[in-house]
Amino acid sequence: MANVDIAVLNTKTYSDTLEIAAQKTRSAFRQGSVEIGCTGEGHRPISFIGKTVVRERTTRGAQKTIADTNHTGRWISRTAYISDSEIIDDMDKRLTALDPTSGYHKNQMAAMWRKFDDDFIAKLHGDALTGKDGTSTTSFPGANTVTSTDGFIIADLLDALQLLQENEVILDMNDPEELYLAMKPAHFREFVKMNEVSNKDYGNSFYDGQTYQVGSWMGINIIVDNHLLGAVGVTEMALWAKSGMYTGIWEDVHGTVTQDDGKEGEPMLCTMYGDFGMTRVEEEKVIKIITDERTKA
Numbered sequence: 001m002a003n004v005d006i007a008v009l010n011t012k013t014y015s016d017t018l019e020i021a022a023q024k025t026r027s028a029f030r031q032g033s034v035e036i037g038c039t040g041e042g043h044r045p046i047s048f049i050g051k052t053v054v055r056e057r058t059t060r061g062a063q064k065t066i067a068d069t070n071h072t073g074r075w076i077s078r079t080a081y082i083s084d085s086e087i088i089d090d091m092d093k094r095l096t097a098l099d100p101t102s103g104y105h106k107n108q109m110a111a112m113w114r115k116f117d118d119d120f121i122a123k124l125h126g127d128a129l130t131g132k133d134g135t136s137t138t139s140f141p142g143a144n145t146v147t148s149t150d151g152f153i154i155a156d157l158l159d160a161l162q163l164l165q166e167n168e169v170i171l172d173m174n175d176p177e178e179l180y181l182a183m184k185p186a187h188f189r190e191f192v193k194m195n196e197v198s199n200k201d202y203g204n205s206f207y208d209g210q211t212y213q214v215g216s217w218m219g220i221n222i223i224v225d226n227h228l229l230g231a232v233g234v235t236e237m238a239l240w241a242k243s244g245m246y247t248g249i250w251e252d253v254h255g256t257v258t259q260d261d262g263k264e265g266e267p268m269l270c271t272m273y274g275d276f277g278m279t280r281v282e283e284e285k286v287i288k289i290i291t292d293e294r295t296k297a
Helices: 004-010 090-095 101-125 154-166 185-191
Strands: 034-037 042-049 071-077 079-082 086-088 128-130 136-138 145-147 179-183 220-224 234-241 245-259 268-280 286-292
Touching (some): 154 286
Parallel strands (some): 034 245
Antiparallel strands (some): 071 268, 128 136, 245 268
16 A cells, blocks of 8 residues: 555645755764674674783892783674565656655655664663673763753863873873764753853854854864753763774665565665664763753843
8 A cells, every 4th residue: 555645745836845844864973983794693893901900019039919900891782674665656646746755765764863863872871792602781980970050060070071081091292082962952052151162262163153063173073962861850962982982783774675576566665774783882982961951041
């Protein structure tokens, strides 16, 4: 049976292009991770060698001490996703001024990218699979949290940057880390009004005080997203180094158009697929900023 909603297209003669509503058509968070190709049921993207120590040498010819260094790893678990298929009948194509296949694909891809970003957000501060075989978990440390009681202000971001520095995440120009900051639209509204952001005296020549866009600030890439986690009226923003998050791709997001020979007219089926997973690989490189969602005048 053809999609019953396709009849709506027949009456829309004002446009020759099928547009989708305000939806994301790409992932906002994918750029903020190290991406690797994966196979098998689970993948260990990185192995850690525990910290060792050095000691002062005081005796000649002393017996060497053998280190008992801990070895562990981080694991990415995969999830395979598929969209509901849209059925496109040849009759539908003849009755409309456009081929709706492309529009449906865009709609399905937007849904897939939303799922991708939701998974990424959950992994930023969620439990990470650890151990030699991925059967253990490591929780997000409370020490890597900045809590604000006055809405989101620049001081919160500076506190988070300080935590990265105290965690010995390299922030100097000799070995720079690629940093990302995720916030909700309400926080972005306040962010662009902050003097440290809007005032060109701070060297922010990329922002003219009128264009409602800030791609980065102090070298930090800005991501605005509606789906950040948190309790009612409270948001868990995130500041992280790209090298602290890994994305595993078993099957990249892609769509197919196939013909259903079992139905009259041999209609086409549009379907979107994806198989991926994420993990936090180093707690030291991810900071949580807990802030309320109040807005200032």
